[in-house]
Amino acid sequence: MKNGMDLAEYCIKVGQNLGCSYVEARYVKDLARGLAFRNGEPVSGGFSPSEGIGVRVLVDGNMGFTSFDRLEKDLAKESITTAYKMAKNAKRKTPIDLGEPVANKAKWKMKAKESLIDVDVDTMMEFTTELNKQMVGLASFVVMFNPRVIDKYLVTNEGAEIEGQHSYILMNTILTAQAPGGSEQKYLDLTLAGGWERIKEANLLENVKDEVERLKKSAETAVKVEDLMRQPIDMIVGQEVAGIIAHENVGHPSEGDRIMGREGAQAGESFWRDLKMGVSRVGSNAVNVSENPTIDKTSGYYLYDDEGVKSRKRELIKNGIINEPLLNREFGVRFGKESNGAARASAYNREPIIRMANTYFEPGDFTFEELVEDVKLGVFMRSFQEWNIDDRRYQSKYTGSEAYLIKNGEVTDTMVKRPIMETTSVGLLSAVDAVSKNLTFDFPGTCGKSDPAQGVPVYAGGGEIRFRGIKLGGVG
Amino acid sequence: MVDVDNLKILVDKAIEYGMEKCDAIIARIISNKDSQIRFSQNNIDISKRWNSLQLQLFVVVKGQKTGSTDRPVSTVEDIKKAVDDVVRYTAILPDSMFFAGIEDTTGPYPELKGQFDNKIDEFSEKAPSVINSVINQAIQEGAKRVAGALMLRSEHFFFRSSQGPEGSGKRTAYDLNVRALQNELDYSGQGIACGTIPSQAEEVMLAAGAKAGRLSKQAIGAVQGTPGTYDLILTPTVAADVIGQIPDMANPFYIMMGLSPLKDHLGEQIAPEFVSANEDPLFEGGLDSTAFDWEGTPSKTIEIINHGVLKNLVHNTTTAKMFDSESTGSSRLASLGMGMKMLLPGSSNIIFENGDHTFEELTDVTRPTIYVTCNWYSRFQNYQSGDFSTIPRDAMFLVNKGEMKPIKNMRISDNTMRMLANIDALGNDRTQVFWWEVRTPTVIPTMRIRDCRMTAATQ
Numbered sequence: 001m002k003n004g005m006d007l008a009e010y011c012i013k014v015g016q017n018l019g020c021s022y023v024e025a026r027y028v029k030d031l032a033r034g035l036a037f038r039n040g041e042p043v044s045g046g047f048s049p050s051e052g053i054g055v056r057v058l059v060d061g062n063m064g065f066t067s068f069d070r071l072e073k074d075l076a077k078e079s080i081t082t083a084y085k086m087a088k089n090a091k092r093k094t095p096i097d098l099g100e101p102v103a104n105k106a107k108w109k110m111k112a113k114e115s116l117i118d119v120d121v122d123t124m125m126e127f128t129t130e131l132n133k134q135m136v137g138l139a140s141f142v143v144m145f146n147p148r149v150i151d152k153y154l155v156t157n158e159g160a161e162i163e164g165q166h167s168y169i170l171m172n173t174i175l176t177a178q179a180p181g182g183s184e185q186k187y188l189d190l191t192l193a194g195g196w197e198r199i200k201e202a203n204l205l206e207n208v209k210d211e212v213e214r215l216k217k218s219a220e221t222a223v224k225v226e227d228l229m230r231q232p233i234d235m236i237v238g239q240e241v242a243g244i245i246a247h248e249n250v251g252h253p254s255e256g257d258r259i260m261g262r263e264g265a266q267a268g269e270s271f272w273r274d275l276k277m278g279v280s281r282v283g284s285n286a287v288n289v290s291e292n293p294t295i296d297k298t299s300g301y302y303l304y305d306d307e308g309v310k311s312r313k314r315e316l317i318k319n320g321i322i323n324e325p326l327l328n329r330e331f332g333v334r335f336g337k338e339s340n341g342a343a344r345a346s347a348y349n350r351e352p353i354i355r356m357a358n359t360y361f362e363p364g365d366f367t368f369e370e371l372v373e374d375v376k377l378g379v380f381m382r383s384f385q386e387w388n389i390d391d392r393r394y395q396s397k398y399t400g401s402e403a404y405l406i407k408n409g410e411v412t413d414t415m416v417k418r419p420i421m422e423t424t425s426v427g428l429l430s431a432v433d434a435v436s437k438n439l440t441f442d443f444p445g446t447c448g449k450s451d452p453a454q455g456v457p458v459y460a461g462g463g464e465i466r467f468r469g470i471k472l473g474g475v476g
Numbered sequence: 477m478v479d480v481d482n483l484k485i486l487v488d489k490a491i492e493y494g495m496e497k498c499d500a501i502i503a504r505i506i507s508n509k510d511s512q513i514r515f516s517q518n519n520i521d522i523s524k525r526w527n528s529l530q531l532q533l534f535v536v537v538k539g540q541k542t543g544s545t546d547r548p549v550s551t552v553e554d555i556k557k558a559v560d561d562v563v564r565y566t567a568i569l570p571d572s573m574f575f576a577g578i579e580d581t582t583g584p585y586p587e588l589k590g591q592f593d594n595k596i597d598e599f600s601e602k603a604p605s606v607i608n609s610v611i612n613q614a615i616q617e618g619a620k621r622v623a624g625a626l627m628l629r630s631e632h633f634f635f636r637s638s639q640g641p642e643g644s645g646k647r648t649a650y651d652l653n654v655r656a657l658q659n660e661l662d663y664s665g666q667g668i669a670c671g672t673i674p675s676q677a678e679e680v681m682l683a684a685g686a687k688a689g690r691l692s693k694q695a696i697g698a699v700q701g702t703p704g705t706y707d708l709i710l711t712p713t714v715a716a717d718v719i720g721q722i723p724d725m726a727n728p729f730y731i732m733m734g735l736s737p738l739k740d741h742l743g744e745q746i747a748p749e750f751v752s753a754n755e756d757p758l759f760e761g762g763l764d765s766t767a768f769d770w771e772g773t774p775s776k777t778i779e780i781i782n783h784g785v786l787k788n789l790v791h792n793t794t795t796a797k798m799f800d801s802e803s804t805g806s807s808r809l810a811s812l813g814m815g816m817k818m819l820l821p822g823s824s825n826i827i828f829e830n831g832d833h834t835f836e837e838l839t840d841v842t843r844p845t846i847y848v849t850c851n852w853y854s855r856f857q858n859y860q861s862g863d864f865s866t867i868p869r870d871a872m873f874l875v876n877k878g879e880m881k882p883i884k885n886m887r888i889s890d891n892t893m894r895m896l897a898n899i900d901a902l903g904n905d906r907t908q909v910f911w912w913e914v915r916t917p918t919v920i921p922t923m924r925i926r927d928c929r930m931t932a933a934t935q
Contacts, residue, residue: 032815033565038732041573046544046816047565052528063522069548070529079527086511086523089604093519121568140734144813170814176734176860185734185858264516264623265655265666266912268869273661349526388853388887390867392661395885395933397865399857418857422887427935451514451625451653451912471934474889476703 022058028348052348061095067349103159108303112195139178160308177219184219222417234378243443243460253393256331268391283429293357299457300357361462364435422473436463483634516623540571576797579771595675610685617689619656641772650674656688665691695871698882716909716918762825763917831902862892
């Protein structure tokens with residue numbers, strides 16, 4: 001990393017000489033390898049190392065960003081000078097303020113007993129062959145496998161110097177189960193964070209095998225249950241669905257930049273804008289949702305964010321009341337607070353913006369059996385496929401992939417075909433009456449935001465959640 | 477620093493060096509200078525500039541093993557290292573089931589028009605003042621708050637295949653997305669503009685700002701829509717996402733992966749007779765126009781839907797052999813997850829035929845009809861069947877005999893193939909669409925579609 005680190009430090013000098021009040025340079029070295037399979041057969045492989053530097057400058061309260069991928073001084077100088085000129089021409093009416101200087105110096109790494117860099121192709125092939133075997137029997141299956149290690153060095157003119165390393169085993173599958181009545185599909189993200197040892201620790205192969213069997217069963221046996229459409233029912237969701245709800249209905253609207261309108265034309269604004277922190281109720285007392293980048297072995301793990309701020313847990317909703325937004329330095333000032341370490345950049349050529357890390361419903365006191373035992377008529381939605389939410393994060397829809405009928409306190413063997421929860425965020429969170437104590441992060445995903453798009457690995461989860469009186473949607 | 481003129485030298489070195497190491501190699505070097513201005517709350521938030529020089533390689537090793545890389549380079553030594561790395565990695569992979577050869581004949585290539593703006597650097601410098609004018613236009617039309625992004629792209633590339641083909645190209649592009657909002661979260665409107673000659677586009681950019689402002693004002697007072705079955709009038713922006721993606725899926729790779737609704741539909745009537753759509757890499761002013769594909773096969777216009785009948789799939793050399801067909805000149809180096817690319821057939825620009833209805837004619841309706849001006853977050857329950865939903869955002873109106881009443885908070889929950897078949901009328905306003913939600917440039921008119929299912933939150 002030495003040349004890149006030296007050049008990042010040179011960038012700081014260039015920015016200062018131009019008269020920038022703030023200069024930040026982030027050198028990123030990224031090694032991604034890949035294998036792709038269709039129905040168990042190799043389709044292609046890839047090997048794509050990359051490195052580059054992204055620089056942000058603040059000029060008279062205007063922000064500029066530039067990136068370049070060749071580690072050359074002339075190119076660095078030209079790029080920063082262009083960014084400086086563009087920023088100066090922006091002529092903001094309200095200057096950007098990053099608040100108090102941040103001068104942390106630290107080194108951190110995702111823990112990895114068996115470094116992904118050291119895993120050879122034979123080992124990768126051996127594992128992916130086994131992974132593909134778990135899917136045999138499906139009508140079609142696609143596997144994309146990408147071990148990736150990212151080294152970062154952040155330096156600023158305020159004195160921050162942070163070295164960090166991410167290590168991901170990115171795995172995505174598209175599964176299709178065919179039955180006489182039609183097919184069911186499932187996009188399954190299996191991403192793990194850490195070293196090669198995570199595959200065994202996570203019991204990945206067995207979990208995939210189970211998942212495949214359940215998808216086949218869903219395609220073959222799931223039925224529409226008319227009773228469920230005639231009246232409000234109770235809905236229990238598994239950790240994967242809890243995770244997507246935590247992410248979409250709580251995490252996104254809590255992002256400070258959305259609340260203040262910066263994502264207005266892209267990912268949108270937030271219904272939290274018109275609410276008051278610490279006062280406004282958006283859910284029942286049973287709803288406690290947190291965000292925490294300090295959890296080991298997760299995709300959202302980091303100890304310092306991409307502005308050099310030390311990371312910490314954020315309690316987004318406490319007892320149903322909105323409590324704290326996600327903030328970077330700029331929006332920390334705008335909220336009259338300070339950054340809570342939510343700035344992430346997906347690559348050297350992207351600006352750091354406010355992002356989630358690991359978002360989850362805090363566990364409650366119930367066992368899963370206790371959640372089920374007094375449900376007279378309901379659905380256990382263990383996983384989902386189709387989903388979406390409006391850009392204020394208020395109107396959401398989750399369509400079940402694997403779902404079971406609950407009757408008289410028992411989860412039956414009857415699989416329910418594509419039950420839909422189509423609600424507002426407040427309508428949904430207000431219907432929560434209990435959360436189980438079984439906290440897991442069953443929803444690894446890539447969170448999208450910004451323009452150009454920035455996909456960052458995140459985890460989400462919770463305990464199982466019970467919603468009372470849900471009127472199933474999808475009706476029109 | 478590497479001069480654009482030196483691209484050929486670097487590519488030649490990659491081919492010469494690579495031919496000693498593998499059976500076949502294609503090299504492409506792309507030099508980009510892109511910039512973007514992002515704005516919100518009537519202020520420019522950030523101005524960005526990207527400089528990149530990327531080498532892309534596709535290699536065939538030991539007959540049937542294929543690999544790719546995509547990495548920054550600047551010297552001959554970088555080139556050699558890139559070749560060595562990708563060949564070493566590919567050599568230990570198993571044979572690919574998705575490779576049956578690459579193009580081995582050379583040109584000639586068609587000439588493209590209107591793809592490069594010599595004044596893009598000058599325009600980049602004045603872009604902040606243009607954006608401030610766009611914001612003012614939206615405000616003058618009734619917006620209170622304006623957000624958006626203007627992207628400017630400039631690309632030079634050189635390519636060569638060890639099998640003979642070689643070529644070069646340059647292109648510029650812009651895309652502007654303006655969103656105008658009232659103080660309330662519920663009332664907003666969008667304007668977009670895209671094309672290849674930004675220095676001649678100031679007027680259309682201002683018009684996009686004005687349109688966004690106007691729509692946001694018209695959306696004031698929107699009331700909750702009622703779930704039910706409606707005819708929908710989709711602007712080109714929405715039609716490009718919902719309907720335009722169907723010809724984009726006329727791709728054997730997507731079919732094999734279970735991601736296309738067009739399996740086994742070749743030769744079938746899938747749309748009304750007045751609907752035709754091409755994959756057209758030669759379209760003048762198309763954002764992704766190209767004279768030749770990634771293997772060096774000359775580009776040509778491909779009929780995908782002709783008078784409602786699915787006529788062709790796009791092919792590269794490999795899929796053409798697999799499907800007992802001919803390459804359509806549609807080979808692209810497509811991303812497959814992080815760090816991995818492969819040669820696959822793919823679209824450039826999707827071009828629908830224009831319709832003949834004026835907007836007034838489209839909105840002169842007696843059936844329950846909703847006019848949707850923008851949408852986002854389309855997701856599929858099943859890619860093969862086309863079961864999906866998407867969320868209208870920005871201004872949406874209940875239409876009755878040309879009168880429009882703003883409504884909000886609804887979702888299109890339907891099936892894309894059924895919607896394609898139910899197109900009822902086409903507008904005469906064909907427009908190129910490219911924005912956050914539509915990543916394949918799509919030239920498409922307003923569409924009216926019968927009997928679509930609209931749903932809404934139950935609580």
